[in-house]
Amino acid sequence: MTVETAPITAWTFVAETPIPNDIPAMLVEGERPIAAFKTFRDSAVFTDRRLIVRDAQGLTGKKVEMYSLPYSAINMWSSENAGTLDLNAELELWTRAGHIKIKVGKAVDVRRLDHLIAHVVLGAR
Numbered sequence: 001m002t003v004e005t006a007p008i009t010a011w012t013f014v015a016e017t018p019i020p021n022d023i024p025a026m027l028v029e030g031e032r033p034i035a036a037f038k039t040f041r042d043s044a045v046f047t048d049r050r051l052i053v054r055d056a057q058g059l060t061g062k063k064v065e066m067y068s069l070p071y072s073a074i075n076m077w078s079s080e081n082a083g084t085l086d087l088n089a090e091l092e093l094w095t096r097a098g099h100i101k102i103k104v105g106k107a108v109d110v111r112r113l114d115h116l117i118a119h120v121v122l123g124a125r
Contacts, residue, residue: 011053012088012103013037013044013113020045026052026066035116037108044102046116071120073097079114082106091117 017038023045027033036045042054042064053067076094088103089110104110 010101010103011039011044011055012105013039013108014105015107017043020054023052034120046120048120069093069095069097069100071117074117074121077114077117077121079110081110093117 015038017036019033019036020043023033023036027047028049031047031049034046034048036043039053039055041056044051044053050071051067051069053069055065055067057063057065073095074093075096078090078092080090082089082104088105089108091102091104091110091113093100093102102113104113
């Protein structure tokens with residue numbers, strides 16, 4: 001049996017940003033947002049229960065796909081800081097749904113993301 005290693009999706013976190021105004025309406029009772037990051041066209045929000053990524057598509061960006069990854073689905077993750085010649089750091093998540101690769105721009109601290117993932121995946125609830 002061959003194991004699929006291609007990411008199911010890939011995103012780039014460009015910079016930290018305030019929590020978008022439309023996020024509170026998406027949260028379940030008791031869920032709270034922790035941090036948000038700008039992607040090229042939209043944003044990704046870490047809550048205390050999941051990662052939510054808003055992905056606008058098409059030329060106008062009116063078609064929007066929302067991804068919601070509960071932390072309970074993460075089996076393993078890795079982080080790699082940018083080297084001297086690298087443009088981006090990387091955060092990779094292996095989940096029950098597949099492999100997700102996140103490129104992390106220089107304005108974002110990949111170790112902070114690593115700590116955030118560790119806190120929500122391994123932390124007491």
